[in-house]
Amino acid sequence: NAGVTQTPKFQVLKTGQSMTLQCAQDMNHNSMYWYRQDPGMGLRLIYYSASEGTTDKGEVPNGYNVSRLNKREFSLRLESAAPSQTSVYFCATDAYNEQFFGPGTRLTVL
Amino acid sequence: QKEVEQNSGPLSVPEGAIASLNCTYSDRGSQSFFWYRQYSGKSPELIMFIYSNGDKEDGRFTAQLNKASQYVSLLIRDSQPSDSATYLCAVITRSNDYKLSFGAGTTVTVRA
Numbered sequence: 001n002a003g004v005t006q007t008p009k010f011q012v013l014k015t016g017q018s019m020t021l022q023c024a025q026d027m028n029h030n031s032m033y034w035y036r037q038d039p040g041m042g043l044r045l046i047y048y049s050a051s052e053g054t055t056d057k058g059e060v061p062n063g064y065n066v067s068r069l070n071k072r073e074f075s076l077r078l079e080s081a082a083p084s085q086t087s088v089y090f091c092a093t094d095a096y097n098e099q100f101f102g103p104g105t106r107l108t109v110l
Numbered sequence: 111q112k113e114v115e116q117n118s119g120p121l122s123v124p125e126g127a128i129a130s131l132n133c134t135y136s137d138r139g140s141q142s143f144f145w146y147r148q149y150s151g152k153s154p155e156l157i158m159f160i161y162s163n164g165d166k167e168d169g170r171f172t173a174q175l176n177k178a179s180q181y182v183s184l185l186i187r188d189s190q191p192s193d194s195a196t197y198l199c200a201v202i203t204r205s206n207d208y209k210l211s212f213g214a215g216t217t218v219t220v221r222a
Contacts, residue, residue, distance in 0.1 A: 033209075040118065042198065042212040043154070059206065090153055097142055097202070099210065101153035 002026055004102035006091050012108045013081045021076040021105050023091030031094050032074040033058075034066060036087040037104075043090065049074055081109045113137060114201050116213035124221050129186040131216045133199030136180070142202040143175055143182045148215065149195045158184065189220045 007022045025032065034046040045058030049068040063085060065077045078085060086109045091102040116133050123129045135143075142161055146154035160166045160173040160182065172185040182201075186193055199213040 040214050042114070042214040043200075043210075044212075045206065045209055048209065056207070058209065097144070097159065098156050099146075099154075101155070104153055 004091055004093055004100055006089075006102035006105050008105060009103065010106050012110065013078075014110050015082060017081050018077065018079050019081065020078075021089055021091075021107075023074045023076070023102055024072050025074075025091075025093045025100075026072065027093055027095070027100060028071070029093040029095050029100075030071070032068065033092040033094070033099070034064075034074070034076045035090045035092065036060065036085075037090060038087050046076065046089075081107075083109045085109050112213075113203050113205060113211040114199055114213040116197075116199050116216050118214055118216060120217040120219055122219045122221060123189050125189060125191060127189050129189050129193065129218050129220070131184040131186075131197050131199075131218070133182045133184075133201075133213055134180055135182070135199075135201045135203070135211075137201070137203040137205055137211075138177075138180060139204050140177075140180075140201045143173070144200040144210070145171075145173060145184045146198040146200060146212075147195045148198060154198055186218070189218075191220050191222050194218060194220050 004025045030051045033048045035043040047066040049055045089105045092099045145158040148154040158173045170187045174183045196215040198215045200210045203211045
């Protein structure tokens with residue numbers, strides 16, 4: 001079992017470019033999350049999906065969109081990247097309040 | 111006011127000593143509290159959770175919760191170099207729609 005996987009691991013974008021971060025889980029969990037982690041800020045929730053077909057905004061949703069494609073996959077899209085979106089992005093799923101994180105995507109926006 | 115606050119550190123302790131990490135939270139109605147460990151360049155992993163006032167022990171780790179003071183702590187006994195990491199406090203809060211709110215983390219370095 002791979003757990004939670006994310007692609008890509010690293011990405012450099014220019015301001016205004018778009019991209020989609022992919023996340024997949026093989027743990028058969030209903031809930032999936034996208035976080036960003038910035039120095040001194042901890043993990044902040046961008047969007048979450050309680051189940052297939054539903055998505056909700058978290059603490060910092062501006063500039064992002066998500067798609068819960070099926071139970072396994074939850075993608076995060078940046079339509080027009082900005083330098084303020086330079087961060088490490090983590091996807092997670094959970095069961096009984098324990099969250100399982102993917103390896104992260106390190107994104108730099110120039 | 112941040113929902114979850116931690117001393118950022120770094121906290122440096124000698125091998126074999128006790129490392130004490132502190133966390134305070136603002137939502138008095140919070141019921142569930144977690145400690146995650148994050149090695150440099152890696153993703154967080156759960157090491158402890160606590161729901162009731164008092165102490166909870168798991169191996170060399172002890173979580174302590176005081177809801178009246180809105181305070182949760184983590185003690186690492188007999189610290190080892192492999193404990194060098196950032197420790198994230200997380201709380202399920204009503205203001206975050208009952209999702210986890212994370213502190214900024216405390217970086218611990220264990221000196222051999």
